[in-house]
Amino acid sequence: GQQLNQSPQSMFIQEGEDVSMNCTSSSIFNTWLWYKQDPGEGPVLLIALYKAGELTSNGRLTAQFGITRKDSFLNISASIPSDVGIYFCAGQLGYGGATNKLIFGTGTLLAVQP
Amino acid sequence: DSGVTQTPKHLITATGQRVTLRCSPRSGDLSVYWYQQSLDQGLQFLIQYYNGEERAKGNILERFSAQQFPDLHSELNLSSLELGDSALYFCASSVATTGDTEAFFGQGTRLTVV
Numbered sequence: 001g002q003q004l005n006q007s008p009q010s011m012f013i014q015e016g017e018d019v020s021m022n023c024t025s026s027s028i029f030n031t032w033l034w035y036k037q038d039p040g041e042g043p044v045l046l047i048a049l050y051k052a053g054e055l056t057s058n059g060r061l062t063a064q065f066g067i068t069r070k071d072s073f074l075n076i077s078a079s080i081p082s083d084v085g086i087y088f089c090a091g092q093l094g095y096g097g098a099t100n101k102l103i104f105g106t107g108t109l110l111a112v113q114p
Numbered sequence: 115d116s117g118v119t120q121t122p123k124h125l126i127t128a129t130g131q132r133v134t135l136r137c138s139p140r141s142g143d144l145s146v147y148w149y150q151q152s153l154d155q156g157l158q159f160l161i162q163y164y165n166g167e168e169r170a171k172g173n174i175l176e177r178f179s180a181q182q183f184p185d186l187h188s189e190l191n192l193s194s195l196e197l198g199d200s201a202l203y204f205c206a207s208s209v210a211t212t213g214d215t216e217a218f219f220g221q222g223t224r225l226t227v228v
Binding site: 105 | 116118147149155156157158159162170172204206216217218219220221222224
C-alpha cells in the first residue's frame with residue numbers, strides 16, 4: 001500500500017529537549033496533517049496544514065507545509081513525558097471522491113526520558 | 115474523546131470465520147472512512163462512504179465489504195478470515211467529502227485471527 005516516507009523512525013530524548021520529524025512524498029499534496037497515536041488508541045489530530053509554505057502552531061507543536069507541497073515537518077519544543085507516542089504525518093492529494101483519502105507516513109516513535 | 119465510537123474494542127476469532135465491525139461517526143459527520151493498521155503495512159485506507167454511498171476504495175480485499183446506513187453508522191464486514199487479517203481496524207469520520215480533510219478517528223477494533 002501507499003505510505004509516505006517519515007523520519008526518523010524513532011527518537012529517544014531527554015525531557016526538555018526539542019524534537020523534529022519530517023515527511024516526504026514523491027507526490028504533491030494539497031493538505032498535510034499530523035496525528036499522534038498512543039498505545040491502544042486511535043490517531044488524534046494535532047495540526048492541519050492547507051497551503052504551501054504555511055506554518056502553524058498548536059501549543060508546543062509547530063508544523064510546516066513545504067513549499068514544493070511534497071514535504072512537511074513537525075517540531076515539538078521542550079518535550080515532556082506525555083509527548084511519548086507514535087507520530088504520523090498524513091497527506092491528502094486533492095479534494096473530493098477518491099482523492100479525499102489520507103495517505104499516512106510510516107510513523108515516528110518518540111520516547112521521552114524524565 | 116473524538117466522538118467516533120467503534121465496537122467491539124477487541125475481537126478474537128478463528129480462520130475462515132466472518133466478523134462485523136461497527137462505527138458510529140461524530141454527530142453531523144456524513145463521511146466515514148475505514149483504515150487498517152498492521153505492523154508491516156502501517157495505516158492503510160480501505161474504503162470511504164459519504165451519506166450512505168461508497169465514495170472511494172483503497173486496498174480493500176474482495177473478502178471485505180462495508181456499508182453505511184441511513185442513520186450514518188457504518189459496518190465493515192470481514193469474511194473468510196485469514197491469519198494475516200489480524201490488525202487494528204480504525205473508523206474515522208469527517209463532515210463532508212470535498213475540501214474537508216480533518217478526519218477524527220475512533221479507538222479502533224483490535225482483530226485477532228487464530
